[in-house]
Amino acid sequence: MTILVQFAIGLIFGLGLIISGMSNPAKVLNFLDVGGIPAGTWDASLAFVMAGAVAVTFIGFSHVLKLPRPFFAERFYVPARKDIDPRIVVGPAIFGIGWGLAGFCPGPALTALGFGSRSAFVFVAAMCAGMMLARFIANLPSSARVAAPTDPLET
């Protein structure tokens, strides 16, 4: 049952990506291209994706997180970290460069697999390799690092 529900939730996410235009890298790149504003080629649509998503999530989370517990789980796993460490800047900086190169971030890239495009498979394979590399390095013990009590993937 949980599996079916999570499949349906992923399906809604994917439909959102397709309807919003996020699944089209050309649209993403035209949004990131603020240099195209004078020429009139800038596509502001993605700001609307963000607005719609954040508005619904903000309202939804405020209600859901008041519940005693999630429907299928023991508790909520909401990230509690507030510290600004170097990784919260360096990681997204690297991520943004890759995003700007191809126009794909993880969600749209996975949804693009369903379009049957070879390029999406190439991108996703490389993305998974990059993820595994980061997890491998992040989990390496280091005397220089202050003991991190949290999950390295925690938002």
Add this chain to the structure above:
Amino acid sequence: MIATSFTPVASLLGGALIGLSAVLLMWATGRIAGVSGIAARLFPPYEDRELAGRLAFVAGLVAAPLLVLLVTGRLPAQTIAATTPVLIIAGLLVGFGSVWGSGCTSGHGVCGLSRLSVRSLVATITFMATGIATVFVIRHWS
């Protein structure tokens, strides 16, 4: 570059669906709908027993275009201009960076901002800035 048209209504609607999905996942499993975190946890080392649920979520993402094809009889435009070497480099950077920075556009940009997380705000501003800078360098400096 390939010209695209401004689609505020469809984008707002699609964004709302993404938000609905994030809210439903939190309601059902208590988890953040961060696609990079969900995808990265499909690989070992495993920290919990929720692999099947994550696989199901990703399967839903991949199946979405098939549902659109079934209902409307066609797939919307998807133009990937990047060459294979660029796709490989971009994929490595996106994968590495999203795990190193604990999230991507969905985890930080949607769920994090909605929780008023300062870490997610820093992350979102940073990846927007480097994404914009990258496209600017490619399109206007060469």
